[in-house]
Amino acid sequence: ETGVTQSPTHLIKTRGQQVTLRCSSQSGHNTVSWYQQALGQGPQFIFQYYREEENGRGNFPPRFSGLQFPNYSSELNVNALELDDSALYLCASSLGVLLAGDSEQFFGPGTRLTVL
Amino acid sequence: DAKTTQPTSMDCAEGRAANLPCNHSTISGNEYVYWYRQIHSQGPQYIIHGLKNNETNEMASLIITEDRKSSTLILPHATLRDTAVYYCIVRPPESRQLTFGSGTQLTVLP
Numbered sequence: 001e002t003g004v005t006q007s008p009t010h011l012i013k014t015r016g017q018q019v020t021l022r023c024s025s026q027s028g029h030n031t032v033s034w035y036q037q038a039l040g041q042g043p044q045f046i047f048q049y050y051r052e053e054e055n056g057r058g059n060f061p062p063r064f065s066g067l068q069f070p071n072y073s074s075e076l077n078v079n080a081l082e083l084d085d086s087a088l089y090l091c092a093s094s095l096g097v098l099l100a101g102d103s104e105q106f107f108g109p110g111t112r113l114t115v116l
Numbered sequence: 117d118a119k120t121t122q123p124t125s126m127d128c129a130e131g132r133a134a135n136l137p138c139n140h141s142t143i144s145g146n147e148y149v150y151w152y153r154q155i156h157s158q159g160p161q162y163i164i165h166g167l168k169n170n171e172t173n174e175m176a177s178l179i180i181t182e183d184r185k186s187s188t189l190i191l192p193h194a195t196l197r198d199t200a201v202y203y204c205i206v207r208p209p210e211s212r213q214l215t216f217g218s219g220t221q222l223t224v225l226p
Contacts, residue, residue: 004159033213042203042216043160056212090159092214104150105214107159 004093004108012114013081021076021111023091031055032074033105034066035090043090049074078113086115120204125221128198134191136220138204141185147208149180151189153200154219160203163189194224 005024013019025032031050035043045058049068063079072093078085089112092105121139128134140149150165164171164178166187171178177190191198203219 035214035216042218043214045213045215048212058213092159104162104165106162109159 004091004106006089006091006108006111008111009109010112010114012116014116015081015083017081017115018077018079019081019113021078021089021091021113023074023076023093023108025072025074025091025093026106029093029095029106030072031094032068032072033092033094034074034076035092035107036060036085037088037090037110038084039087046076081115083115086113088112120206120217122202122204122217122220124218125223127223127225128191128194130196130224130226131193134194134198134222134224136189136191136202136204136222137186138188139186140204140206143184143206144208145184147206149178149184149187150205150207150214151176151178152203152205152214152216153198153222154203155197155200160216163202194222196224196226198222199224 004026007022033048034046036046037043046060047057048055052068065077067075088110090107090110092107094105148165148167151163152160154160164173164176166178166180180187201219201221203216205214
């Protein structure tokens, strides 16, 4: 069984650029969630994808967007990068949308994005 | 989502039990308590979750008080590899997200 993988591991961009981060979910998992973790803080929910559609969104602007593919892998796209976007971006997969007590999320190692 | 309160940091001697408290006084009847941990520079790792009853798995035990206003995560025999930030999360069943707080930095000392 393969766990959640993310690429790239690290990334450096400049302000105003666009970035795409990738995630492969754990085998058999059909739901992917993305989180942003700023230094010294807990992860913050960005959005979730289930069956290739956005299925819940946190308090993030529209320049944060995503995709989920038929094989359940996912991308996070961030346009017009700002300095505050520097963070660890985490992808988590689960089986089905999170339901009461039944489905924990399994996290990948994250992508460290630095915006200069 | 119900808020949780955890101590900022704790130390534990290697081989001893680590008891990590969490207060969630505004928890609703259908909200679950989840525990995750995050070792430095890694993604969060699921530990355990429960609703009302105490739970135990190969990693830890979760003790939830009868009024459900607080819980304790117990690592029975802490090792150096258990050094991590531990997050206590209360999640409504309809919520699609995990809402992380600041967590407790547990340091296991040799």
